[in-house]
Amino acid sequence: DAGVIQSPRHEVTEMGQEVTLRCKPISGHDYLFWYRQTMMRGLELLIYFNNNVPIDDSGMPEDRFSAKMPNASFSTLKIQPSEPRDSAVYFCASSRLAGSTGELFFGEGSRLTVL
Amino acid sequence: KNEVEQSPQNLTAQEGEFITINCSYSVGISALHWLQQHPGGGIVSLFMLSSGKKKHGRLIATINIQEKHSSLHITASHPRDSAVYICAVRHTDKLIFGTGTRLQVFP
Numbered sequence: 001d002a003g004v005i006q007s008p009r010h011e012v013t014e015m016g017q018e019v020t021l022r023c024k025p026i027s028g029h030d031y032l033f034w035y036r037q038t039m040m041r042g043l044e045l046l047i048y049f050n051n052n053v054p055i056d057d058s059g060m061p062e063d064r065f066s067a068k069m070p071n072a073s074f075s076t077l078k079i080q081p082s083e084p085r086d087s088a089v090y091f092c093a094s095s096r097l098a099g100s101t102g103e104l105f106f107g108e109g110s111r112l113t114v115l
Numbered sequence: 116k117n118e119v120e121q122s123p124q125n126l127t128a129q130e131g132e133f134i135t136i137n138c139s140y141s142v143g144i145s146a147l148h149w150l151q152q153h154p155g156g157g158i159v160s161l162f163m164l165s166s167g168k169k170k171h172g173r174l175i176a177t178i179n180i181q182e183k184h185s186s187l188h189i190t191a192s193h194p195r196d197s198a199v200y201i202c203a204v205r206h207t208d209k210l211i212f213g214t215g216t217r218l219q220v221f222p
Binding site for chain 1: 146148150156157158159160163201203205208209210212213214215
């Protein structure tokens, strides 16, 4: 398997533009997590899905952020409108959880810069 | 107080030294992960532990569930071990992350 695949790897955009980040989890993994990493706050969970259903979105900063998982092999994280404070690295991770045996696999991350 | 605390925050070592990074947590967990992140790089899972000890090459991870504490050891450290090491605990279905330990190993 190719691992968790994220795109784009880098995105530079202007304030107010819409940003869409994409993630393809590892086949067979039924959990998908979106994380954000900044220097100030480290890694933070934004939202996670189980079997394509959003379970906990309490980490989503505000209504400008939305995430979808239309099928088991694809998820998007959308920011509209984007702001400079959204600049961060966004990681997607997937896992097949069975009790405590669900190892986590991360994508390479999408580095977002909002000017 | 953070639910997951790591120490030290920064660590400098000479090549060949034995290194220990500590992680303490205050919540109930089903597993603990040690992650590695190289500068500008992605995140790699090194270990997932729910009890006892695991070893991969020069890396050893231990966990004491009663004391809510885990350690990551690196034997015979090498400059390529330079990275940020992150402890994360699985609490319900979520991961709670420590702030990371930045390790630099000099030749």
